[in-house]
Amino acid sequence: MKDTRDVTTTLSYFELPIDGSAPSPLYKGKPESYHRSTYEQVEVTIKDISKSLDMYRLDDCGFQIYYQNLFDRKDVLTEEAIQKIYYPKMTEFLRDMYVSKHKPFPSKLLDFEERKS
Numbered sequence: 105m106k107d108t109r110d111v112t113t114t115l116s117y118f119e120l121p122i123d124g125s126a127p128s129p130l131y132k133g134k135p136e137s138y139h140r141s142t143y144e145q146v147e148v149t150i151k152d153i154s155k156s157l158d159m160y161r162l163d164d165c166g167f168q169i170y171y172q173n174l175f176d177r178k179d180v181l182t183e184e185a186i187q188k189i190y191y192p193k194m195t196e197f198l199r200d201m202y203v204s205k206h207k208p209f210p211s212k213l214l215d216f217e218e219r220k221s
Contacts (some may be wrong), residue, residue, distance in 0.1 A: 108151070108152040111152075112147065112149045114146065115145075119142040119143060157169050170201070
């Protein structure tokens with residue numbers, strides 16, 4: 105019996121036209137523009153890291169998985185609730201995670217309004 109839930113699949117990567125021309129544009133709401141004729145197909149195994157999360161740290165891997173129930177999703181369904189509950193909780197979480205290794209803390213990181221645009 106397999107101990108992990110690794111998944112083998114094929115990923116498709118878009119390849120630029122070999123003649124150097126720009127790829128045709130994609131238009132929202134026009135599915136006919138979504139077709140790309142040149143893809144590189146690569147078979148990969150996507151690893152299940154659920155049993156080894158401590159091996160994946162932001163500073164080493166560029167991502168980190170962190171489980172903590174900061175709030176119930178049903179509590180942040182409106183923009184007002186997001187600003188009142190989610191933003192402060194995420195600000196505290198990011199500050200705690202960041203300050204432990206990096207100083208000074210970049211205030212722009214928490215400028216949620218600027219990041220939305």
